[in-house]
Amino acid sequence: MRTSWADTVASAEAENLAASDCAGVGSTARSTKSTYVPPHLRNRQQSSEPAALSYSATPLANDKFSYGGSSSGPRSGGSGQDYGRGGGGRGGGWNSRGGGWEREVNPFGNDDDGSAEQAFSEQENTGINFDAYEDILVEASGDNVPPPVETFAEIDLGKELNANIRRCKYVKPTPVQRHAIPISLARRDLMACAQTGSGKTAAFCFPIISGIMRGGYQQRPRGVQTVFPLSLILSPTRELSMQIHEEAKKFAYQTGVKVVVVYGGAPISQQLRELERGVDILVATPGRLVDLLERARVSLQMIRYLALDEADRMLDMGFEPQIRKIVEQTDMPPRGIRQTMLFSATFPKEIQRLAADFLSNYIFLAVGRVGSSTELIVQRVELVNESDKRSHLMDLLHAQRANGVHGKQALTLVFVETKKGADSLEHFLSTNGFPATSIHGDRSQQERELALRSFKSGNTPILVATDVAARGLDIPHVAHVINFDLPNDIDDYVHRIGRTGRAGKKGLATAFFNEGNMSLARPLADLMQESNQEVPNWLIRYASRAAYVGGRNRRSGGGRFSGRDFRREGTFNRGGVADYYGVNNYSVPSYMGGGYGSSVTSAWD
Numbered sequence: 082m083r084t085s086w087a088d089t090v091a092s093a094e095a096e097n098l099a100a101s102d103c104a105g106v107g108s109t110a111r112s113t114k115s116t117y118v119p120p121h122l123r124n125r126q127q128s129s130e131p132a133a134l135s136y137s138a139t140p141l142a143n144d145k146f147s148y149g150g151s152s153s154g155p156r157s158g159g160s161g162q163d164y165g166r167g168g169g170g171r172g173g174g175w176n177s178r179g180g181g182w183e184r185e186v187n188p189f190g191n192d193d194d195g196s197a198e199q200a201f202s203e204q205e206n207t208g209i210n211f212d213a214y215e216d217i218l219v220e221a222s223g224d225n226v227p228p229p230v231e232t233f234a235e236i237d238l239g240k241e242l243n244a245n246i247r248r249c250k251y252v253k254p255t256p257v258q259r260h261a262i263p264i265s266l267a268r269r270d271l272m273a274c275a276q277t278g279s280g281k282t283a284a285f286c287f288p289i290i291s292g293i294m295r296g297g298y299q300q301r302p303r304g305v306q307t308v309f310p311l312s313l314i315l316s317p318t319r320e321l322s323m324q325i326h327e328e329a330k331k332f333a334y335q336t337g338v339k340v341v342v343v344y345g346g347a348p349i350s351q352q353l354r355e356l357e358r359g360v361d362i363l364v365a366t367p368g369r370l371v372d373l374l375e376r377a378r379v380s381l382q383m384i385r386y387l388a389l390d391e392a393d394r395m396l397d398m399g400f401e402p403q404i405r406k407i408v409e410q411t412d413m414p415p416r417g418i419r420q421t422m423l424f425s426a427t428f429p430k431e432i433q434r435l436a437a438d439f440l441s442n443y444i445f446l447a448v449g450r451v452g453s454s455t456e457l458i459v460q461r462v463e464l465v466n467e468s469d470k471r472s473h474l475m476d477l478l479h480a481q482r483a484n485g486v487h488g489k490q491a492l493t494l495v496f497v498e499t500k501k502g503a504d505s506l507e508h509f510l511s512t513n514g515f516p517a518t519s520i521h522g523d524r525s526q527q528e529r530e531l532a533l534r535s536f537k538s539g540n541t542p543i544l545v546a547t548d549v550a551a552r553g554l555d556i557p558h559v560a561h562v563i564n565f566d567l568p569n570d571i572d573d574y575v576h577r578i579g580r581t582g583r584a585g586k587k588g589l590a591t592a593f594f595n596e597g598n599m600s601l602a603r604p605l606a607d608l609m610q611e612s613n614q615e616v617p618n619w620l621i622r623y624a625s626r627a628a629y630v631g632g633r634n635r636r637s638g639g640g641r642f643s644g645r646d647f648r649r650e651g652t653f654n655r656g657g658v659a660d661y662y663g664v665n666n667y668s669v670p671s672y673m674g675g676g677y678g679s680s681v682t683s684a685w686d
């Protein structure tokens with residue numbers, strides 16, 4: 082029998098609080114002031130430990146070289162070639178930026194107590210429920226798919242990166258990482274689909290950082306003010322770009338690989354200054370990047386790695402022209418020369434078709450069904466009239482408060498349709514005893530960041546949000562996502578509820594459904610069924626009555642979920658795909674992973 086939703090919140094919170102996350106927007110980083118190091122001291126490490134000096138001719142941000150003491154600990158991770166320049170000592174490394182020498186801020190705060198030297202096998206499991214991922218069905222299609230790995234130690238990512246993985250307390254790779262990292266390290270283009278919260282960020286960051294580290298010294302053109310990053314990571318929202326930047330900085334700590342973020346709504350002058358200090362990996366939102374390209378402050382001529390996070394969103398109507406401009410109408414090397422990686426939890430077929438234009442002989446990887454939601458999230462849907470939504474929300478919040486566990490407060494994310502609706506609901510909640518804040522496109526960037534910080538810290542444990550917060554954000558302790566207004570598109574629903582139940586932890590999602598949401602009845606019922614949720618009878622009745630509505634609600638009408646590589650449909654043949662995959666001439670599937678033998682029928686067959 083199911084427990085009540087309030088109990089579920091309480092237990093999800095209790096479980097989730099047991100774990101401590103490595104990731105997150107605005108994770109606290111101990112700030113360390115830049116320090117000038119006189120030339121005669123530049124080859125001394127800051128640690129009290131004596132350390133061998135190493136000089137490496139790997140490419141540094143815009144051709145600036147740096148020295149770093151290499152740690153003397155045992156080498157781990159594959160064949161263990163030492164690609165890095167990092168200092169393995171405590172509390173920070175040294176980096177050359179803009180001709181001066183700066184101490185690299187330790188993004189792990191002061192927890193760098195030598196644990197990075199621990200063997201992977203000795204690490205504590207930090208509360209991540211890895212078993213939740215073990216049974217997941219994995220399918221990869223394309224030519225010569227590199228086999229997956231089971232452990233990080235099997236992959237030769239480089240010593241410094243391995244040390245950072247340990248600092249993050251990642252004990253073993255998640256399924257998408259097991260499969261995607263070897264594919265990317267083999268320099269293959271990739272379209273990867275894996276459930277929300279399953280570790281896609283690291284899956285594209287690790288190979289990029291490792292590739293730049295092992296790439297050897299690379300002469301970059303010298304523009305007066307132009308910078309030449311080696312890798313570009315694009316994401317649809319400012320907050321997600323900031324989060325990817327924070328994550329990538331952790332992974333790149335002491336590797337000498339410099340990560341910079343640019344996004345709209347923040348002063349461009351500050352971002353330009355940061356760029357001038359050198360950049361290897363540029364994380365960007367499309368609008369701000371186009372601005373910088375037009376000002377000739379960034380050139381994409383040297384790009385070796387292009388990653389699109391939330392790729393289906395990036396190629397959706399809103400963003401596609403900008404993405405095409407960036408990828409096809411600039412000096413970026415063409416597909417086949419650069420390596421391109423697309424990641425998302427959802428990948429509608431029509432977007433897969435568009436995406437194929439950016440890829441060359443790519444591998445399609447699906448971890449779980451495309452667009453499915455994780456079973457870690459308990460989904461509830463309640464029939465609530467429009468006029469009753471506020472009082473119903475209050476009831477939920479009161480019960481949640483009554484059942485709340487002590488300690489850090491469970492965070493609740495409430496999604497609404499409009500910016501006005503977000504403001505008004507925030508006001509309503511705040512004046513009714515529930516401290517709330519809001520995030521949406523009409524708020525200034527400063528307000529957005531403040532709201533997110535206040536939510537994360539638990540000061541305002543309720544965040545009312547539009548879809549600007551639906552994708553990618555990894556906020557620890559979100560125990561409950563409430564769809565006060567349901568979205569029109571089932572994929573948006575998948576991303577929204579994916580703000581809880583991340584990295585193996587449990588979560589709860591409640592949706593208010595009424596006659597205005599009829600077009601979602603069928604895809605919602607299908608999605609819930611597919612992720613083993615209890616579907617209310619009334620929703621099943623609505624779903625069976627629902628007419629085919631077409632559009633992007635791909636589960637509606639047909640009843641069968643099209644979670645697969647569109648090339649396998651054999652109905653579409655154009656552009657880059659036709660070069661490699663004739664209608665009857667594709668090679669699939671190379672293997673099935675996730676504990677399934679080859680005799681097991683694929684979910685897509």
Ligand SMILES: Nc1ncnc2c1ncn2[C@@H]1O[C@H](COP(=O)(O)OP(=O)(O)OP(=O)(O)O)[C@@H](O)[C@H]1O
Nearest residue numbers: 104251253254255277278279280281282553555584
């Ligand atoms: N191997 C690992 N072991 C433990 N935790 C991990 C591992 N890889 C990633 N994580 C953690 O899992 C959480 C979710 O990762 P991430 O944000 O990359 O998910 P995602 O798949 O990109 O989700 P979304 O689809 O919502 O964007 C993060 O807190 C991250 O630090």
